[in-house]
Amino acid sequence: MPKRTDPGRRPTLADVAARAGVSAMTVSRVLAGNYPVAPPTRSKVLRAMRDLDYVVNAHARALAGAATRTVAVVLDDPTGPFFAFIARGVEQQAASEGRLCLLCTTHGDPEREAAVVELLREQRAEAVILVGGAQDTATYTERMTGFARALDRSGSRLVLCGRPSPGPGVPATVVEYDNEGGAYAMTSYLLANGHRTIAYVGREPGLSTTDERVAGFRRAHADHGAPLDESLIRPGAFSRGGGRVATEALWAERADVTAVFAATDMIAAGALQALRGRGVRVPEDVSVVGFDDIPLASDLTPALTTVHVPHEQLGREAVRLSLHRGPDLDDRVMLGTHIVVRDSAAPRRP
Amino acid sequence: MPKRTDPGRRPTLADVAARAGVSAMTVSRVLAGNYPVAPPTRSKVLRAMRDLDYVVNAHARALAGAATRTVAVVLDDPTGPFFAFIARGVEQQAASEGRLCLLCTTHGDPEREAAVVELLREQRAEAVILVGGAQDTATYTERMTGFARALDRSGSRLVLCGRPSPGPGVPATVVEYDNEGGAYAMTSYLLANGHRTIAYVGREPGLSTTDERVAGFRRAHADHGAPLDESLIRPGAFSRGGGRVATEALWAERADVTAVFAATDMIAAGALQALRGRGVRVPEDVSVVGFDDIPLASDLTPALTTVHVPHEQLGREAVRLSLHRGPDLDDRVMLGTHIVVRDSAAPRRP
DNA sequence: CATCGCATAGATACCGTTATCTGTGAGACT
DNA sequence: AGTCTCACAGATAACGGTATCTATGCGATG
Numbered sequence: 001m002p003k004r005t006d007p008g009r010r011p012t013l014a015d016v017a018a019r020a021g022v023s024a025m026t027v028s029r030v031l032a033g034n035y036p037v038a039p040p041t042r043s044k045v046l047r048a049m050r051d052l053d054y055v056v057n058a059h060a061r062a063l064a065g066a067a068t069r070t071v072a073v074v075l076d077d078p079t080g081p082f083f084a085f086i087a088r089g090v091e092q093q094a095a096s097e098g099r100l101c102l103l104c105t106t107h108g109d110p111e112r113e114a115a116v117v118e119l120l121r122e123q124r125a126e127a128v129i130l131v132g133g134a135q136d137t138a139t140y141t142e143r144m145t146g147f148a149r150a151l152d153r154s155g156s157r158l159v160l161c162g163r164p165s166p167g168p169g170v171p172a173t174v175v176e177y178d179n180e181g182g183a184y185a186m187t188s189y190l191l192a193n194g195h196r197t198i199a200y201v202g203r204e205p206g207l208s209t210t211d212e213r214v215a216g217f218r219r220a221h222a223d224h225g226a227p228l229d230e231s232l233i234r235p236g237a238f239s240r241g242g243g244r245v246a247t248e249a250l251w252a253e254r255a256d257v258t259a260v261f262a263a264t265d266m267i268a269a270g271a272l273q274a275l276r277g278r279g280v281r282v283p284e285d286v287s288v289v290g291f292d293d294i295p296l297a298s299d300l301t302p303a304l305t306t307v308h309v310p311h312e313q314l315g316r317e318a319v320r321l322s323l324h325r326g327p328d329l330d331d332r333v334m335l336g337t338h339i340v341v342r343d344s345a346a347p348r349r350p
Numbered sequence: 351m352p353k354r355t356d357p358g359r360r361p362t363l364a365d366v367a368a369r370a371g372v373s374a375m376t377v378s379r380v381l382a383g384n385y386p387v388a389p390p391t392r393s394k395v396l397r398a399m400r401d402l403d404y405v406v407n408a409h410a411r412a413l414a415g416a417a418t419r420t421v422a423v424v425l426d427d428p429t430g431p432f433f434a435f436i437a438r439g440v441e442q443q444a445a446s447e448g449r450l451c452l453l454c455t456t457h458g459d460p461e462r463e464a465a466v467v468e469l470l471r472e473q474r475a476e477a478v479i480l481v482g483g484a485q486d487t488a489t490y491t492e493r494m495t496g497f498a499r500a501l502d503r504s505g506s507r508l509v510l511c512g513r514p515s516p517g518p519g520v521p522a523t524v525v526e527y528d529n530e531g532g533a534y535a536m537t538s539y540l541l542a543n544g545h546r547t548i549a550y551v552g553r554e555p556g557l558s559t560t561d562e563r564v565a566g567f568r569r570a571h572a573d574h575g576a577p578l579d580e581s582l583i584r585p586g587a588f589s590r591g592g593g594r595v596a597t598e599a600l601w602a603e604r605a606d607v608t609a610v611f612a613a614t615d616m617i618a619a620g621a622l623q624a625l626r627g628r629g630v631r632v633p634e635d636v637s638v639v640g641f642d643d644i645p646l647a648s649d650l651t652p653a654l655t656t657v658h659v660p661h662e663q664l665g666r667e668a669v670r671l672s673l674h675r676g677p678d679l680d681d682r683v684m685l686g687t688h689i690v691v692r693d694s695a696a697p698r699r700p
Numbered sequence: 701c702a703t704c705g706c707a708t709a710g711a712t713a714c715c716g717t718t719a720t721c722t723g724t725g726a727g728a729c730t
Numbered sequence: 731a732g733t734c735t736c737a738c739a740g741a742t743a744a745c746g747g748t749a750t751c752t753a754t755g756c757g758a759t760g
Contacts, residue, residue: 010504012746023710028748036707055504058472059418060746062409063715073453078441079434088428091455100469103423103453105441119450122408154360154405269649299619301651362716373740378718386737410716413745 011052020048031056062124071127071319072102072120074113081294082311086131086161089315097323099126110143117147121154127173127322129159129315136164136208148172157325161318164208165332173325174332175318179209182307182337183216184223186261186289189305189339191224194348195259195287201246201271202236202263210263213291217261232257236267243270251278258286258348265290265297268304272344287345302343310335361402370398381406412474421477421669422452422470424463431644432661436481436511439665447673449476460493467497471504477523477672479509479665486514486558498522507675511668514558515682523675524682525668529559532657532687533566534573536611536639539655539689541574544698545609545637551596551621552586552613560613563641567611582607586617593620601628608636608698615640615647618654622694637695652693660685 017024022041029035030045037045048054062068073090075083087103094101102125106113113130120128128151134140144166148158152171160166165174190198200217204210214233221228236246243262247270250257260275262268268290275282282288282302290297290306297304317333325331367374372391379385380395387395398404412418423440425433437453444451452475456463463480470478478501484490494516498508502521510516515524540548550567554560564583571578586596593612597620600607610625612618618640625632632638632652640647640656647654667683675681 014746024747025711025749026709029709032748038708041708053500053503055468055471057413057474057746059409059412059474060715061748063407063413063717064746064748065715066748068409078428078438079431081429084429084434087453088455091428091453095455100473101453103437103441103451105438105445118405121405123450124407124409150403153403296646296649299646299649363718364716374716375718375741376739379739382718388738391739407716410745411718413715413747414717414719415745416718 011054012057013054016045016048016052016054019052020044067126068124069098070100070102070123070125071129071322072104072123072125073129073131073315074104074106074116074120075131076106076108078103078105081296082292082309083131085294085311086315086318089312089317090129090319091315092312093316093319097319099319099323114143114147117151121151121156124154125156127157127159127319129161129318129322130163131161131315131318132163133207133209134163135206136211137206140164141166144172145170157322159318159322161314162209165330168330171329173318173322173330175314175321175335176333177309177314177335178337179212180216180219182291182309182339183213183261184220185216185337185339186291186307187217187220188224189341190259190261190287190289190345191220191226193259193287193345196226196348197229197232197257198259198261199232199234199250199257200261200263201234201250202238202243202267203233204238204263205235207238213263236263238264238266240266240270240273243267244274245270247271247274248277251275251280259345260286260288262288262290265292265294265304265306268306268344269296269300272300272304283344283346284349287348289339289345293340297340298342300344305342305345306340307337308340309337361404362407363404366395366398366402366404369402370394417476418474419448420450420452420473420475421479421672422454422473422475423479423481423665424454424456424466424470425481426456426458428453428455431646432642432659433481435644435661436665436668439662439667440479440669441665442662443666443669447669449669449673464493464497467501471501471506474504475506477507477509477669479511479668479672480513481511481665481668482513483557483559484513485556486561487556490514491516494522495520507672509668509672511664512559515680518680521679523668523672523680525664525671525685526683527659527664527685528687529562530566530569532641532659532689533563533611534570535566535687535689536641536657537567537570538574539691540609540611540637540639540695541570541576543609543637543695546576546698547579547582547607548609548611549582549584549600549607550611550613551584551600552588552593552617553583554588554613555585557588563613586613588614588616590616590620590623593617594624595620597621597624598627601625601630609695610636610638612638612640615642615644615654615656618656618694619646619650622650622654633694633696634699637698639695643690647690648692650694655692655695656690657687658690659687 013024013027017027027045029037030042071094091101104116148170151158158172160174234246236242260271262271280286290304293306293308297306363374363377367377377395379387380392421444441451454466498520501508508522510524584596586592610621612621640654643656643658647656
């Protein structure tokens with residue numbers, strides 16, 4: 001089976017050296033450029049490399065001690081807009097730092113996640129970036145601590161991107177964004193617009209992002225002296241369907257709500273569907289806002305007022321921080337969020 | 351600078367061998383499982399591996415002759431839904447074949463594309479999958495032929511996914527989808543619904559996908575004996591904005607159009623915006639259909655009737671074909687497309 | 701004029717695996 | 731009883747680079 005057209009071996013350093021009439025080391029030096037090589041020699045070597053179509057072997061290079069110049073992103077699913085933008089940030093920053101980017105998916109399966117981490121240990125990736133929300137439980141913390149230590153032992157750096165930190169003393173980099181602050185700002189915006197009966201739709205208990213967003217929701221109420229009715233914090237799945245169902249259920253119970261703060265833009269999309277189905281006008285009768293600022297948000301009718309999460313920057317920071325980091329064992333960065341005002345929220349009608 | 355917590359070298363085969371009291375080869379054999387090892391020996395070795403937290407070095411392995419077990423996807427931008435789904439297919443199939451997946455982006459820059467191909471040659475990736483439409487020019491064919499040969503020389507396989515073939519005799523795998531057939535089916539559907547003045551919006555001349563789709567559009571008219579007014583084939587950029595602008599321009603010229611066939615779903619979204627802006631009802635007054643079947647299509651109001659492209663399967667096939675391929679120099683596969691009927695097209699009103 | 705130093709090139713020893721060839725006992729067969 | 735296998739383990743040589751040490755020629759220097 002002719003696996004390749006040309007059965008000849010691919011050329012090696014030695015081949016180039018032979019053709020140029022120099023030693024392998026000289027060729028290596030021309031490649032690396034970290035050692036003086038006489039100009040005539042250099043051009044002879046370059047000539048030979050071109051003639052033979054020489055390409056270095058990245059594996060040999062990695063084996064000989066150099067870094068692998070590879071970072072890895074691990075995510076649930078590359079098709080979600082949220083993750084896709086983070087992946088883009090990672091890839092961009094990796095490229096601009098001269099690194100290649102490995103992409104692995106887990107589909108939320110912890111076993112597969114562990115398998116992937118093991119694979120990446122074999123690869124000696126410089127950084128392994130785990131992306132996406134997670135249940136903030138003791139089990140989670142242990143798992144992450146285990147990953148962090150294991151990767152550290154094999155010379156890689158674990159980066160948690162948009163995930164809770166496993167705590168101090170663990171060799172990992174954490175890149176977060178301000179869920180609490182974003183929810184606080186958005187809730188304040190609704191309160192300032194006169195809303196007093198605001199439902200928070202789509203709480204998934206235990207999920208770290210949810211908890212932080214609810215905390216911001218609470219703090220805003222407290223700071224504005226607005227009483228908060230706990231029954232207005234509604235559970236629901238992180239999907240359009242979840243948002244629709246949760247909103248239906250909410251309206252069946254109480255029709256005095258004047259604003260809906262959806263836990264995510266996707267949930268907001270579901271909420272809009274549900275409200276449209278009931279003939280409720282947005283934003284005239286009810287204001288609806290979301291969280292994430294995915295492209296869908298500006299496509300909805302009405303365009304969604306939401307909290308912007310700097311997805312792409314999150315990915316970039318993950319790479320940047322993990323590659324250039326100080327002597328500290330762990331480090332951590334939190335990126336800001338801000339609200340984006342579009343058309344789906346309005347002052348409360350008298 | 352404490353790059354790692356533990357200054358001790360990572361354990362190697364030799365370390366494991368020493369601890370288990372056997373030779374390195376025995377350890378290697380336990381790992382590979384392709385040679386008999388006495389059960390007691392095997393467990394001693396496994397024990398030692400666990401104790402030392404041993405992880406093979408993928409680079410050493412690759413260097414020693416084994417395949418790299420790595421495939422690479424190269425795309426313009428991972429955030430577009432179109433590409434994201436292909437990437438997902440690639441990653442899934444790669445994972446299920448025990449391969450890792452490298453992700454590279456080019457942002458449409460041919461120079462960067464060449465640089466990326468060179469990098470992937472260094473990596474000795476088993477397959478390099480180039481994704482996405484391209485200008486089908488002589489320059490393109492030459493470029494791809496060059497890539498194919500170069501990759502072949504370094505033992506990799508070039509895969510063109512959703513891109514035109516560089517012609518026979520070039521060592522490359524081509525995975526396409528049926529643009530012409532999809533456009534034919536959709537145009538036939540519109541014709542069968544009584545439409546006779548159908549505009550094709552969003553032709554980008556030279557782009558291979560466009561040309562094929564227009565060809566299907568033409569053939570359907572011919573087969574149904576419907577005259578085709580060439581002025582109804584409208585140019586426009588492949589974006590929402592492009593669709594809006596092109597549709598505005600179209601309506602300014604002629605208001606007798608009863609159906610719009612947008613070159614992509616994104617363009618269809620723009621067309622819907624433009625029509626809504628003019629107070630034209632869809633599908634009552636005008637039918638609008640798209641091409642691609644990205645998630646956005648079902649989110650639009652009305653939900654878009656469109657041509658389904660098997661994005662994910664495209665990615666899977668790209669990996670599958672490139673890994674298990676016969677003795678042929680080049681091979682080629684075309685996946686089918688089919689129309690998805692939703693709410694944006696209706697029979698022509700009398 | 702001998703020596704020192706610098707610029708340049710080569711030799712050699714790894715990096716951590718796997719392929720391949722070479723032992724070596726124990727049981728099977730004649 | 732002698733040898734022929736076979737199951738198993740080890741030794742050794744790649745794989746294709748880079749780090750490091752050594753060698754050489756030549757102009758500058760004292």
